[in-house]
Amino acid sequence: MIAAFEAGFEAINSVVGNTGTAVTAITLGGQYEGALAEALGSGSQHLGLALAAVQTCYDFTYSFSDDQGKLGTLSNLVKNIANNAVGYFGSAALQVGFAGVAVFDVVLSTVQSDMMELKLENLGGVYQYYNDVESPRSVKEWRRIFISILRENADDTETAQQLINQEIDSFCDRFWSLDYGKVKEIAAVSGLKYSFDERQWTKDREVLTQQYRGYLMAHLQAPLTSARNYLLNQAMEQAQREFEKQLLAMQKELNxxxxxxxxxxxxxxxxxxxxxxxxxxxxxxxxxxxxxxxxxxxxxxxxxxxxxxxxxxxxxxxxxxxxxxxxxxxxxxxxxxxxxxxxxxxxxxSSGKEKPEQQPPIESSTEPSAVPETKPKPEYAWVLVETINENYQANIDNTNKGGVYEVSASASPGSYTSTWKYIGDTDTYPDPDQINGESFATQLTFSVPPTVIKGGETVSLSFNLAFTDDNLSYFDGTGSARADWGNVKFTNAAKKSHFEIYSSVKYSSKSVKSIGDTISAVIPAGYSEGDREELWIGGTGYGTYFVYEWKQIS
The missing domain is CATH 2.60.40 (Immunoglobulin-like)
Structure with a gap:
């Protein structure tokens, strides 16, 4: 650990003015003894590790490499520094930040920048429309998911990387789990030209999924990089706090x-x-x-x-x-x-012979030792700091602009509505008829979450989802409900986390006109003061982000 000692003294070189002698005195020369030697030695080592942590955060925040060899070296270096620093400082922020480097840089290195544009046709176009317009995932939500995965798996970067790739694969595969009636409805809503039948509509699944995944990865550069740098900035702040703390401790010993x-x-x-x-x-x-x-x-x-x-x-x-x-x-x-x-x-x-060194006397006292006052441990909790309602207005405007469908959505905490109406021409060729004016509307109500949530607390939410208008012929109507805390899904007693209503004339046996339930989740504690997490409540096309911050409450 000589390097850590040297780094520690290098940090205060302008004060000590003689780093080489000081390092030799402590590490090799044995010029200090007892508690003083131990304090100076451990203080120098801790100071050096803190300085290394700050420098590591700084270097990786402002540099990114897609060279696989460098990434392997970087990953090992990050693990080594993280293990040492976390071992001394017990800082989750440092561990998560370093894990972010080891994971995100590897994932980002696979991105092909020439995949920023993609225009699939026929079923591929409907598949892309579903992912990008019908049921998209915002950059903000991707970022939240990436951060949650890293925080929950900071001690296992390989697992974190696997979970990120699984999350991306799962998003790309959603479309293929829809029934044919839903796919046909999406195709009609998209306004795209299409020609496929129920028997073979999934035959090009592998090719289309692979093409779309490459396109999606290019668009995930922003949330991946944002999540990476957010976690690193938190790590840098923690490392700087540790460095200042160790510097003050060292200053006390030196003075x-x-x-x-x-x-x-x-x-x-x-x-x-x-x-x-x-x-x-x-x-x-x-x-x-x-x-x-x-x-x-x-x-x-x-x-x-x-x-x-x-x-x-x-x-x-x-x-x-x-x-x-x-x-x-x-x-x-x-x-x-x-x-x-x-x-x-x-x-x-007086004889001129050197006397054996005399050990310092052990100080003793007949006075009773003072019992230190026990201070109450500070209590932390998630505190609601912001509420963001989302109705994806850009998607609404884009759909209404086409002149074929008329849609709307509203969102406020605990109350969400949507409407859909076909305003194109009536066509009696399909079975059933495609009729101008056919429509549906949904309403979702949710209980509002508490403003303060303690780590480990179980939060329960009740919801009800139903059609408020059901005037359909050719098209199908849908609505959904869910609640997520980062990567933690709220589930009912049967562990179900996603709920849907469905209305269809052709597939009437599958119709579910309303649904209600109580769902719950155990909310994990934060890692460090100032951490933020989002609770999403809503469904397809609307919802609310309840933004919480980990704060001291007592």
């Missing part, structure tokens, strides 16, 4: 004042040999003030002085005491010593 007792031990009581001798600490650096480290041995054979740990380091970390007779340039006596806190005692024998 400690050490009392020094220089005591002559005469062979006969009262016969002191070194009275008037020049006393010098050695070796000292060329930049040190020599006079500050020089004195005269007084009567009585005892000399007292002091220095700070920082001053000792800046002056070259002297580790021996030299005594010079008057007018002499060479020391008559040299005594080695180690610095201990709070008092360093240096014993000098």
């Amino acid at each position: 400690k004042t050490v009392k020094v007792q220089i005591i002559e031990q005469p062979e006969k009581a009262g016969e002191y040999k070194y009275e008037g001798y020049t006393v010098r600490f050695a070796p000292i650096s060329s930049s040190a003030d020599a006079k500050s480290w020089t004195g005269k041995m007084p009567k009585g054979g005892e000399m007292n002085t002091s220095f700070t740990v920082l001053g000792h380091m800046q002056s070259g970390s002297p580790n021996r005491l030299e005594l010079y007779p008057a007018g002499k340039d060479s020391p008559e006596v040299t005594v080695s010593f180690k610095v201990s806190y709070p008092t360093t005692t240096i014993l000098i024998s």
Whole structure:
């Protein structure tokens, strides 16, 4: 761990001014002992790790590579630093941020920029319309999903990467799980030309899915990069806080004042040999003030002085005491010593022989030790800070612009409505007839979530979804309901998380005109103060993001 020591002292090089000597004094020379040596050693190491964490976050935030070899090296480096830093600091933000680098950079390296545009035809066009217009997933929601996966799997980057790819694959596969009647409805709503039948409509599934996935990955660069940098910025903030904390702790150790007792031990009581001798600490650096480290041995054979740990380091970390007779340039006596806190005692024998080092006395007290006051542990919870209603107005405007369908949607916390109407020409060729004016409307009501949610708390929500207008012939009507907390899905007693209503004349046996239930989820605790998470409540075409922040509440 010498590198960590060196990094720690490099961080305060402008203060110490003699990094090499200081590192040698602590790591190799053994010039400090006892609790002081332990504090300086661990403090230097922690400071170095904190500095490395800050530098790592900074480097990876402003650089991205798609070179597979570099990504492998980067991943190993990130894991190594994360394991060391998290081991010392116990910081989830650091671990999640470093995991984000290891995972997102690998995923991003597979993106083909030439796939930004895609125009599939026939069934492929309907498939793309469903994913991009009929049932899209916003950049914000993708970003939320990516962040949630990383937070829940920060200690296993391979699993996190697999889950991200599974989430993308699942999105691309949704269309193929629809029944043929729903696919035909989407095709009609899309306004695209199409020709496919019920028996073979899935025959090109693999090719179309692969093409669309490449196109989707290109569009996921933004949420992937945003999630990556968001987690890294959180890690950088945490690393900076740790660095400042370790720097202050190190500063406290460096500013400690050490009392020094220089005591002559005469062979006969009262016969002191070194009275008037020049006393010098050695070796000292060329930049040190020599006079500050020089004195005269007084009567009585005892000399007292002091220095700070920082001053000792800046002056070259002297580790021996030299005594010079008057007018002499060479020391008559040299005594080695180690610095201990709070008092360093240096014993000098009148015979000129070096005395064994004296261990600092163990301080004792007859006074009862004070019982520290126990402060209540701060309590944290998710606090509602923002509510965002979403009705995908851009999609509504795009559909209405075509002049074939007239749609609308409204969203407010706990209450959502949608309408759909066919305003194209009547066509009696299909069976049943395609009739101008056929329509449907839905209403979804949800209980509003609490404004404060504690980590580990179970939140239950009740909902009801029904058709408020059902005037259909050729087309089918649909509506859906769900609630998600990040990657955590709210489920009913049967573990079902997605609920739909369906109305069809042709497939009337499959119709479900209304549905209601209570769904619940256990809300996980936040990682660090300031974390944000979103609770989505709604369905296809409308919903609300309830934005929560992890805050101290007591």
